[in-house]
Amino acid sequence: MASNAAVPFWRAAGMTYITYSNICANLVRNCLKEPHKSEVLSREKVHFAFSVWKEGKPLKPVTRLDSPQE
Amino acid sequence: MVIIPATTGQMGVLPGHVATIAELKPGVLSVHEGNDVKKYFVSSGFAFIHANSYADIIAVEAVPVDQIDSAAVQKGLADFTQKLNTATTDLEKAEAQIGIDVHSALNAAITG
Numbered sequence: 001m002a003s004n005a006a007v008p009f010w011r012a013a014g015m016t017y018i019t020y021s022n023i024c025a026n027l028v029r030n031c032l033k034e035p036h037k038s039e040v041l042s043r044e045k046v047h048f049a050f051s052v053w054k055e056g057k058p059l060k061p062v063t064r065l066d067s068p069q070e
Numbered sequence: 071m072v073i074i075p076a077t078t079g080q081m082g083v084l085p086g087h088v089a090t091i092a093e094l095k096p097g098v099l100s101v102h103e104g105n106d107v108k109k110y111f112v113s114s115g116f117a118f119i120h121a122n123s124y125a126d127i128i129a130v131e132a133v134p135v136d137q138i139d140s141a142a143v144q145k146g147l148a149d150f151t152q153k154l155n156t157a158t159t160d161l162e163k164a165e166a167q168i169g170i171d172v173h174s175a176l177n178a179a180i181t182g
Binding site (some may be wrong): 012024026030040 | 168169
């Protein structure tokens with residue numbers, strides 16, 4: 001039984017949990033004191049491929065490359 | 071005892087807690103051992119509380135609260151509040167809201 005209970009605002013805006021979680025993590029990393037901030041900035045680099053499935057077949061995968069803003 | 075920042079609210083976990091999976095929101099995870107308290111800020115994630123009184127915390131980022139830079143938090147909060155006002159698409163609004171939520175939680179962690 002699927003319920004139509006309220007979904008989190010980020011999912012309603014079309015964002016996946018992974019994206020949400022990575023955005024949160026990046027924001028936290030940018031709010032650290034030195035030297036901790038420099039140590040963790042390398043973790044910000046993310047590379048993943050995202051495929052939308054239609055009628056049992058994957059469409060062309062979209063590759064997301066998130067690198068630090070600097 | 072551990073207090074975890076679940077999306078449903080602050081949750082206290084003692085040995086013998088019923089097996090639970092909780093989604094975490096950005097917030098402070100405090101580990102109480104006797105009178106000693108260690109506080110960590112978790113960016114988001116999950117907490118798995120097992121039947122044998124073990125708990126696993128899964129987070130992309132978890133930092134001791136004293137590593138948080140207050141100036142960066144205030145600036146971030148101001149920036150994202152600004153972004154929410156100028157956001158047009160749903161995605162921009164969601165990103166701005168996430169920014170506000172995380173920075174508010176960071177602020178509460180350093181001032182709490």
